Amino acid sequence: xxxxxxxxxxxxGQGSLLASRLLGNVLLAQxxxxxxxxxxGMSQRGGSVVTYVKYGDEVxxxxxxxxxxxVIISFEQLEAARWLPYLKKGGKLxxxxxxxxxxxxxxxxxxxxxxxxxxxxxxGVEVTAVDALALAEQAGIAKASNVALMGVVAAKTDxxxxxxxxxxxxxxxxxxxxxxxxxxxxxxxSA
Amino acid sequence: MxxxxxxxxxxARGLYEAxxxxxxxxxxxxxxxxxxxxxxxxxxxxxxxxxxxVAMEVxxxxxxxxxxxxxxxxxxxxxxxxxxxxxxxxxxVNGGMVIAVADDPGMHSSQNEQDSRHHAIASKVLxxxxxxxxxxxxxxxxxxxxxxxxxxxxxxxxxxxxAHSQSAVEICDRVVPPQKEYTKNPQKYVMxxxxxxxxxxxxxxxxxxLTEYAEKSPLNKVIDNGGEIGIITSxxxxxYAREAMGDKASYLxxxxxxxxxxxxxxxxxxxxxxxxxxxxLDDIIETHCKKLGLDxxxxxxxxYIGEFSQAIVAEKLLGVKNETVSFDGNVPVRPPVMCAGCPxxxxxxxxxxxxxxxxxxIGCYTLGASAPLAAMDTTICMGASISxxxxxxxxxxxxAEKSTVAVIGDSTFMHSGMTGLVNIAYNSTNSTVIILDNxxxxxxGHQQNPTTGKNLKGDPAAAVNLEELCKAIGIKRVRVxxxxxxxxxxxxxxxxxxxxxxxxxxxxxxxALLKYVKHKPALKVVSDKCKGCKMCLKxxxxxxxxxxxxxxxxxxxCVGCGICTEVCKFGAIED
Numbered sequence: 001x002x003x004x005x006x007x008x009x010x011x012x013g014q015g016s017l018l019a020s021r022l023l024g025n026v027l028l029a030q031x032x033x034x035x036x037x038x039x040x041g042m043s044q045r046g047g048s049v050v051t052y053v054k055y056g057d058e059v060x061x062x063x064x065x066x067x068x069x070x071v072i073i074s075f076e077q078l079e080a081a082r083w084l085p086y087l088k089k090g091g092k093l094x095x096x097x098x099x100x101x102x103x104x105x106x107x108x109x110x111x112x113x114x115x116x117x118x119x120x121x122x123x124g125v126e127v128t129a130v131d132a133l134a135l136a137e138q139a140g141i142a143k144a145s146n147v148a149l150m151g152v153v154a155a156k157t158d159x160x161x162x163x164x165x166x167x168x169x170x171x172x173x174x175x176x177x178x179x180x181x182x183x184x185x186x187x188x189x190s191a
Numbered sequence: 192m193x194x195x196x197x198x199x200x201x202x203a204r205g206l207y208e209a210x211x212x213x214x215x216x217x218x219x220x221x222x223x224x225x226x227x228x229x230x231x232x233x234x235x236x237x238x239x240x241x242x243x244x245v246a247m248e249v250x251x252x253x254x255x256x257x258x259x260x261x262x263x264x265x266x267x268x269x270x271x272x273x274x275x276x277x278x279x280x281x282x283x284v285n286g287g288m289v290i291a292v293a294d295d296p297g298m299h300s301s302q303n304e305q306d307s308r309h310h311a312i313a314s315k316v317l318x319x320x321x322x323x324x325x326x327x328x329x330x331x332x333x334x335x336x337x338x339x340x341x342x343x344x345x346x347x348x349x350x351x352x353x354a355h356s357q358s359a360v361e362i363c364d365r366v367v368p369p370q371k372e373y374t375k376n377p378q379k380y381v382m383x384x385x386x387x388x389x390x391x392x393x394x395x396x397x398x399x400x401l402t403e404y405a406e407k408s409p410l411n412k413v414i415d416n417g418g419e420i421g422i423i424t425s426x427x428x429x430x431y432a433r434e435a436m437g438d439k440a441s442y443l444x445x446x447x448x449x450x451x452x453x454x455x456x457x458x459x460x461x462x463x464x465x466x467x468x469x470x471x472l473d474d475i476i477e478t479h480c481k482k483l484g485l486d487x488x489x490x491x492x493x494x495y496i497g498e499f500s501q502a503i504v505a506e507k508l509l510g511v512k513n514e515t516v517s518f519d520g521n522v523p524v525r526p527p528v529m530c531a532g533c534p535x536x537x538x539x540x541x542x543x544x545x546x547x548x549x550x551x552x553i554g555c556y557t558l559g560a561s562a563p564l565a566a567m568d569t570t571i572c573m574g575a576s577i578s579x580x581x582x583x584x585x586x587x588x589x590x591a592e593k594s595t596v597a598v599i600g601d602s603t604f605m606h607s608g609m610t611g612l613v614n615i616a617y618n619s620t621n622s623t624v625i626i627l628d629n630x631x632x633x634x635x636g637h638q639q640n641p642t643t644g645k646n647l648k649g650d651p652a653a654a655v656n657l658e659e660l661c662k663a664i665g666i667k668r669v670r671v672x673x674x675x676x677x678x679x680x681x682x683x684x685x686x687x688x689x690x691x692x693x694x695x696x697x698x699x700x701x702x703a704l705l706k707y708v709k710h711k712p713a714l715k716v717v718s719d720k721c722k723g724c725k726m727c728l729k730x731x732x733x734x735x736x737x738x739x740x741x742x743x744x745x746x747x748x749c750v751g752c753g754i755c756t757e758v759c760k761f762g763a764i765e766d
Contacts (some may be wrong), residue, residue, distance in 0.1 A: 003434075011525065012527060013530070021195075021357070024195050024357055025195060028193070028195050028359065033358075033359065034195060034357070034358065034359065035323070035356055035357065035358045036195065036356060036357040036358075037352060037355065037356040037357075038197075038355045038356070038357075039299050039300075039351070039355060040220055040221060040223075040224075040300070040355055040636065045527040045528060045529065045530060045555065045558060045634075046525075046527055046528040046529075046530060046733050047525055047526055047527030047528070048524075048525040059358070060430045060431075060433040060434035060501070061427075061430045061431050061433075061434040061500065061501045062323075062352055062356035062358070062427075062430065063352060063431075063498075063500055063501075065500045065501060065502035065513065066502065066513055066515050067502075067512075067513025067514050067515040067516075068502070068513060078522060078523070078525070079525070081518040081520070081522050082518075082522045082525070084516055084517065084518045085515040085516065085517055085518075086515075087515075087516050088513075089514050089515075089516060091516075100733075100745075101733075101736040102523050102524065102525035102526070103525070103526060103528050103561070103562065103563075103731060103733065104523045104524060104526075104562075105523055105736065106728055106731070106732075106733070106735065106736045106737075107562055107563045107728060107731070108725070108728070108737075109523075109562070110521070110523035110524075111521075111523070112523070113520045113521060113522065113523075116520075119518060119519050119520055120518070122519065123516050123517065123518065123519065124516065125516060133747070142747055
């Protein structure tokens with residue numbers, strides 16, 4: 001099969017690394033060649049963060065360029081808007097409805113755009129918007145909004161549930177595993 | 192069994208499988224995780240050294256003693272370690288020695304975009320360059336064999352996209368070669384002029400042999416798809432080229448990038464009508480080809496700046512561009528910021544408020560340069576804050592001494608800041624140096640350092656006492672402040688700037704992200720009391736914003752540090 005490309009975007013600290021590792025492990029277990037690209041360091045400190053997951057028969061480049069992503073998974077509305085040009089025509093966007101003001105908005109140098117979800121839909125994109133933070137809080141672990149959103153992704157894809165459970169066990173520290181599994185299930189049920 | 196592994200994790204696996212026993216490194220994005228993963232293997236002794244020079248000398252010592260050794264660093268770290276590197280090339284090795292250097296095209300987390308291949312060429316050592324995680328592991332193992340066979344330290348050149356991408360790796364067992372015998376050999380290991388002259392002859396002979404090896408090495412691969420286009424490339428650029436061009440081009444993928452082969456390249460070029468060289472950063476391979484009189488096209492198409500991608504290759508060679516969807520509206524940028532509760536914020540707020548000139552350094556606190564704090568005037572390299580402050584003060588005299596400080600983190604101070612402080616004491620300026628002691632190496636993701644009391648493996652270790660160290664250096668005025676206490680911090684800065692004497696302020700408070708740091712409950716804004724004056728926004732805290740004219744605090748981010756309660760004149764922020 002041709003290489004497929006999934007982007008996971010958000011704000012540093014929201015857990016896009018864990019989400020990309022979950023997805024990468026599921027895809028590898030499906031028998032695909034997989035590459036997952038992450039960025040560490042400076043940009044993690046509350047900046048705009050992007051990770052790439054690519055899979056297929058043979059994946060070469062680990063990065064995704066403009067117009068190449070089949071799916072974009074976003075943990076924050078503004079980040080969904082920022083990375084939209086990376087979506088392929090006809091691609092899908094799954095976003096959390098959470099809003100986090102970037103520093104230029106906090107200092108008053110810029111304004112947070114209104115009606116982002118409506119504008120994304122108006123651009124002709126198939127948008128799934130979910131309040132992943134509320135789901136994670138409902139599960140009792142606000143930090144697991146990333147995993148709740150991956151539950152939504154799981155519901156929209158047809159990978160065997162066991163692979164997701166295995167990946168969760170591999171990637172989440174045992175101490176937080178049960179709560180993360182709960183967030184994942186709530187995400188799945190919401191979609 | 193195939194496992195999805197980060198390039199850096201695969202590199203560490205390679206160290207393990209090759210039987211490495213001694214590892215010494217200094218953290219630096221994107222190289223840090225190699226050493227962290229290596230430390231997870233009980234069979235490997237692994238440590239954080241105070242800087243890259245020390246790390247490389249430790250690795251060379253272990254190699255001379257007969258063991259396989261490793262040191263890792265980022266591109267600018269190799270500048271610090273350049274002194275031992277250039278002479279290690281002369282001494283050669285006993286047990287195999289491998290050095291990781293991670294370049295950062297695009298500067299995701301660096302202060303410059305230098306191409307470390309220049310160091311391999313200038314120091315005349317072997318350099319190899321993997322292009323995915325599987326190659327990271329394999330190239331590391333081969334590098335140890337080559338290091339021992341050719342008596343040469345080997346640099347494995349990484350870049351951000353190889354270091355921080357995961358791909359499938361086949362796991363093998365560890366094989367430890369017997370430790371080499373150590374015999375005294377001053378002609379090889381004592382690099383005084385008489386002996387070094389002999390070793391230089393050896394180095395030139397070795398380069399010839401390594402070039403012959405490069406002609407036939409399996410690390411250099413030709414992928415012949417026929418056609419008219421040939422591409423010479425290496426590392427991550429190979430992946431971009433391969434994805435963009437597929438079978439429409441043939442490839443010479445160079446795994447060895449110093450020394451470069453001659454005949455292999457000439458033969459490859461003779462087969463194709465048009466040959467492109469695709470390499471990020473500088474024109475090393477292209478210049479080599481042009482010196483051989485070969486007609487290749489490289490930098491005139493691709494340039495010297497930033498990262499490449501499959502889209503860039505497709506656009507330059509095929510003239511095609513992807514269709515895109517765009518968002519109807521302005522999207523404000525989201526630069527990285529100091530975290531909520533970051534102890535550096537209080538200090539930078541005081542510096543900003545008093546319009547102090549700040550000689551900055553490398554670490555999380557470099558973010559103090561960003562709006563709204565904007566409290567940094569220079570950032571150069573590790574340790575430069577202190578020495579540059581001394582120079583600034585020598586040039587501008589008393590006026591500068593009363594209004595200029597250096598800021599430097601605990602780890603950076605141990606790395607190369609303390610020699611600058613010795614200079615201030617010895618050559619006397621009335622400089623004020625602020626050590627931001629957050630009890631960890633923060634920016635690279637929480638590594639221990641000589642001040643933290645723990646080693647890389649997490650075991651208790653001797654801790655440098657910063658106050659005593661500064662006093663021993665000759666600074667009489669050394670004081671400690673808590674940067675969560677703005678009044679105390681501001682008073683200390685004003686006092687130390689005013690006195691006609693060198694001084695050190697240690698701004699001490701552990702990083703808010705450290706697991707052992709207990710957070711207080713999130714603070715709340717009492718809406719009736721908030722006048723909407725926006726004073727609290729001057730802190731640049733990501734947890735505070737203004738909605739409908741009133742401040743609001745995001746409870747998911749706030750850790751209750753309380754400095755906003757100190758700047759609010761109306762008592763509108765409460766527990």
